[in-house]
Amino acid sequence: MTGDLEGRHALVTGGGTGIGRAIAEALRDAGAAVTVTGRRRAVLAAVEGCTPVAMDVAEEQSVADGVAEARAANGPVHICVANAGIAEGRSLRDADAAFWRRMMAVNLDGTYHTFRACLPDMLEAGWGRAIAVSSIAGLKGLRGASAYTASKHGMIGLVRGLAADFVQKPLTVNAICPAYVDTDIVTTNLASLQARGLTEAQANAAILGANPHGRLIEADEVASLALWLCSEGARSVNGQALQVSGGEF
Known part of the structure; x- marks a missing residue:
């Protein structure tokens, strides 16, 4: 797929490490101009060939400012990968309100903030791909991690709602649900x-x-699915929660 995304600008949250970095590098290698965001600019700067932007997805203004900075550097956003997230298991008894709020603020609110800031660019351009990196926990209950499970289920609900809202538009909204990576x-x-x-x-x-x-699972396996979702071959794949899980059903 080398060069297939030339002229496209991709923004990947949590793009400095792990799955986010693998997705950012795959999009970069396919020809896209890539912005990687996260809270640690030094980590982001290590992702070669990508534009680092410091941004906290849990804070709406930080996301608005970060997307504006990315847009100034690389133009309108055509591909938005909401990957930034936290994963921590706690029983409900041990998950106090502050823990619950932090989990929702990063995983669910962060996806909402990021999509909301980027979707107008896609609608104006007449082409877009919005991808949320959820989890297998977004499709089933994960024992001992009810808050995390709820946040990842919420991401899939957001994806399906947005896909329905924009079903007649030339953009797609999907979720990737990895198991343990x-x-x-x-x-x-x-x-x-x-x-x-x-x-x-x-x-x-x-x-x-x-x-x-x-x-x-290797991070590049998840990145390969993200890359395919950005291809023209996936233009009718919309509102889906796609597993990369080694055989979960």
């Missing part, structure tokens, strides 16, 4: 499981066992 978030989760009393072997078995094919 080999990123820093999984490393953090492994440490959290061990802190709860599991051995290293038990923690690894718990994470790997959650993926039906018994291995962690």
Whole structure:
């Protein structure tokens, strides 16, 4: 797909690491001008060939300012990947209001803020792709992580609602739902499981066992799906929650 996205501007939130970085690099290699956003500009600056913009997706004004900066650097946004998110499991008893609000503010509100800031560019251009990186937890309950599960379900609801709103327009809105991906978030989760009393072997078995094919998914596998969703071949794929999960049904 090299060069297929020339003339397009893609904005990827949480683009400095993990899945976001893999998606940003794939879009860059396909010819798009790519803006990567996140709270740590130094991390973003390490993504070669992309424009770094410091932005906190939980804050509406920060997103508005960040998208304006991205637009000034690379033109109107044609591809918006709402990838920034946090993942932490807590029982409902341990998930106080502050924890709940932080989970929703980053995962769900952040997707809303980002899409809302970018969709006008796509409508004016007459072409667009909006992609939310949700989770397999957006399609089923994740034990011990009710707040995270609710935030990821909410992202899919937002995607489906927007797809219905703009179904007659030349843009698509979809969600990608990965299972456990080999990123820093999984490393953090492994440490959290061990802190709860599991051995290293038990923690690894718990994470790997959650993926039906018994291995962690690579970030480039998720990026490949995002890239396809940006292709002309996916122009009628709209309002979908697509799994990258190794066999979940």
